[in-house]
Amino acid sequence: MTFLYKASSDRGTQWAKLFAQKAPEIPFRIWPDTGDPAKVRYLAAWQPPEDPARTLPNLEVIFSIGAGVDQFDLSGVPEHIPVVRMIEPGIVEGMVEYVTQAVLTIHRDLLDYQLQQQQKTWDPLPVRAASTRRIGVLGLGVLGTAVLERLKLFGFPCAGWSRSARDIEGVECHAGANTLDTFLARTDILICLLPLTVATRGMLNTALFNKLPRGASLIQTGRGPHLNQDDLLAALASGQLQNAILDVTDPxxxxxxxxxxxxxxxxxxxHIASETRPDSAVEVVLDNLRRHxxxxxxxxxIDRSRGY
Known part of the structure; x- marks a missing residue:
């Protein structure tokens, strides 16, 4: 029962050491050193090898080392092989830290002050109360929920939108396409934490931006193809959007x-908002191996019908 790792070799070495400490009974290999391919039962990868079922004929589970699986070609993974995305504390903590600092950067006008510094200008701006700055998160999975739990502690009015209904204490939750316009109309800082699917590709576009209050800002920490970059430039030029903080782009x-x-x-x-931390990731993977x-x-x- 071999566990195979296929991603950064440096991180693979860290995973190997942790497996040796925590699960020495499980043979661990780093791609392309597969050993006997027929013995590989589990694969952790950023991208699986082409035709994984042929390359690894007895493969039972594929683990993504990232929070999403949009980088996978699921059409090449047989239905009987479960695909598991990474949900581990390191990814969550990193995303909460990044989005919190991005919201506070916009809320406290730090992009304006950076421009002032470049111009050697000293011009204090009025400070707005957090209670007057409305936060909206697209995507209420583990990451979106954790971000909102932190931001509401600052006193920001917080709302979230997702495809299916969610219930988060202290957060105004919207669900389904028919509620999206209402959600956008009350959002001053929009945070994208959606999975990348056929339905969400290109979703951040002129039509969506125009439904936000004029002068709203965007924090994009989802996936690059969510955003139409030309539409973002046009929205910034017109003043419909005031600021954008991007951790992902396309390409x-x-x-x-x-x-x-x-x-x-x-x-x-x-693309550094959050990343898998080997110590906590290995704990999560070993727990999932036990579950399997x-x-x-x-x-x-993942639910293949949804793509996440």
Whole structure:
């Protein structure tokens, strides 16, 4: 029963050490050193090998090392092989930290003050109470829920939107396409934490931006293809949007000549909002291995009909 890791070799080495400490009975290998492919039962990967069922004929489970699986070609993974996305404390904590600082950067006008500093200008702006700045999160999975739980502690009026109904104490929850416009109309800072699916690709576009209050801001920590980048530039130019903080783009990185790099109202970070931490990730994977062996549902197993 071999466990195979296929991603960064440096991180693979860390996983190997943790497996040796916590589960020495499980043979652990790092791609492309598969050993006997017929012995591989479990695969953790950013992207599986092409035709994984042929390459690893006795594969039982594929674990994504990231919070999403949009980088997988699920059409190449047979239906009988469960696909499990990573839900672990390190990813959650990192996302909460990133989104909190991004919201506070916008709320306390730090992008404006950065421009002032470049111009050697000293011009204090009026400070708004958190209670007057309405936060809206697209996507109420584990990450979206954790972000809202933290932001509501600052006193921001918080709302969330998801495809199916959710109930989060102290958060105004909206569900389904018929509630999206109402959600957007009350949102001053929009945070995207949606999974990337056929339905959400390109969702952040002119039509959506125009349903936000004029002067709203965007924090994009979902996936690059959620955003129509030309529509974002147009919304910033018109004043419909005031600021954008982007941790993901399409492609990654953007071409050197892309205007978002130098836009004074845009801050870009290189897809670092959150990442899997080997110590906590291995604990989660080992727990899921136990669940699988005992016939229990695995935490993070995707619903293929939804794509997440």
């Amino acid at each position: 990654e990185p953007l071409p050197q000549t892309h205007p978002l790099w130098t836009h004074p109202r845009v801050r870009i970070t290189p 062996q005992e016939g229990l549902p695995m935490i993070g197993q």
